Amino acid sequence: MTTTEPAATPAAPALIPIAQRAQAPVQVRLPADTHGLRWRPLTPQDVPALTRLVTRIEEADAEPFRTSQDEVDEKFEGGWKDHARDTLAGVDADGELRAWAQVNQPPGDTTVVRAYLDGGVDPAWRGRGIGREVLAWEIDRARQLLAATGKDVPGRIGGFASEQATATIALLQAGGLTPIRVYSEMRRPLGTDLPDVAAPDGVRIVPWSQDRDDDVLAAHNEAFASHWGSEPQTVESWRAGRSQFAPAWSLLAVDDATDEVAGYLLSGRYEQDWELAGHSSGYVELLGVRPAWRRRGIAPALLAAVMARLAQDGIEYAEIGVDTENLSGALGLYTALGFAPFHRSSLYTIEL
Structure with missing residues (x-):
């Protein structure tokens, strides 16, 4: 009797260095000054004006949410961000x-380095070619940021858009x-x-507490290690962007024998969306269980527990993306x- 060994799986071709794949320009393409706009970086002092602009854009695009001033202020959080080079104001x-515009390259990326694009043009100023030029600036800056990581793994330039x-x-x-x-926003009465x-x-299901936040971060990075599009978070990135965080609606699943965090559910409270939606809601930001x-x-069990807490507080809907x-x-x-779904959006990318 003879046996044959299975053929070896061909090795994936080695990636060329990210500095070459990114094709980063020496200089980014600034939008033309012929539009009647002066171009400069954003600063924290722009937060009130930027909030007004973001609101006008969301209204014109019929978004089912509104970005609060606190959330806009969070765009300037994070020591890894270079606002002078990563932002643009017209x-x-x-x-x-x-x-x-703003380009953000998360600091913890290991298996895929990503650069996310965010921005927009005042609805009254659309149709003049400004958006195309702002996007060109974003892509140029994203290529520079990816090249600068020196991480020779796949790269991604991405931006989200509602359907x-x-x-x-x-x-x-x-x-x-x-x-x-494609991402779906879902809600439940x-x-x-x-x-x-x-x-x-x-x-046992217990309330989230600040003293266990490092444990939750470790659990999150482990739970999401195999999820598409997820990369490890650093301590700094994990703790940024918490203006809407709702500790009272956030829960941990703790192992009785080891006291380890086995799972977690972190929620947000976006009261600025309630009038627009016509009801109050609690939003499940993150839900994970370690392998x-x-x-x-x-x-x-975590979802049932948070729904009970929301209902006890008089909240009308639970939401999750x-x-x-x-x-999984x-x-x-x-x-x-x-x-049930009520809104969809997609991630658009250039894969490098």
């Missing part, structure tokens, strides 16, 4: 902001970005028939617990 003759923001979608596609992932899901034996504790019912192609079964879990 200011008219009266000193009002009419266009803005109804057709002008933004057309702009991104004209700039060479293509849709790669809390008035009746809340799920009753107990924590599994040996695990050793999976398939024991921890995720549904999901990657529709998530292989998250979409099926949320659907089974009564969540």
Whole structure:
């Protein structure tokens, strides 16, 4: 009897250095001054004006949310950001902001280095070619940031667009970005028939506490290590952007035997969205279970527990976002617990 060994899987071709793949320009392309705008970096002093501009853009694009001034202020958090080089403001003759942009390269990226694009043009100033030139500046700066990481792993330039923001979608596609992932926002009413899901034996659900935040970060990085599009967070990036964080609606699943954090659910409270939506809501920002504790019912127990807390506080809906192609079964879990989609967006990228 003879045996044959399976053929070896061909090795993936080695990537050329990120500095070459990024094709970073020496100088970024600034928008033309013929539009009647003066171009400069954003500063923290621009936060009130930038908030007004972001609101006008969200209204014009029929977004189901509004970005608060506190959230705009958070765009300047993070010691890894170079605001003088990573932001752009277009200011008219009266000193009002009419266009803005920011490129962010998260500091913890290891397997894919990413540069995210954010920005927009005042609806009253659209149709003049400003958006195309701002996007060109963003892509140039993103290429510079990716090249500067020196991390010879795949690279990604990405920007998000809601499904109804057709002008933004057309702009991104004209700039060479293509849709790669679809995300769905889901909600569930809390008035009746809340799920009753107990924590599994040996695990207790407890409130989030500041003294366990480092443990939650470690659990998050482990839980999301295999998720598409996720990269490790640093301590600084983890603790940034918490103006809407709701500790009272955030929970931990703790192993009784080891006192380890097995899973976690972190929520946000976006009161500025409630009038627009016509109801109050609590938003589940992050939900994760570490691999050793999976398939024991921890995720549904955390969701059931937070829904009960929200309802007790008089909140009308629970909301959560999901990657529709998530292989963990998250979409099926949320659907089974009564969540239904109400908004979709896509990630558009240039893959390097």
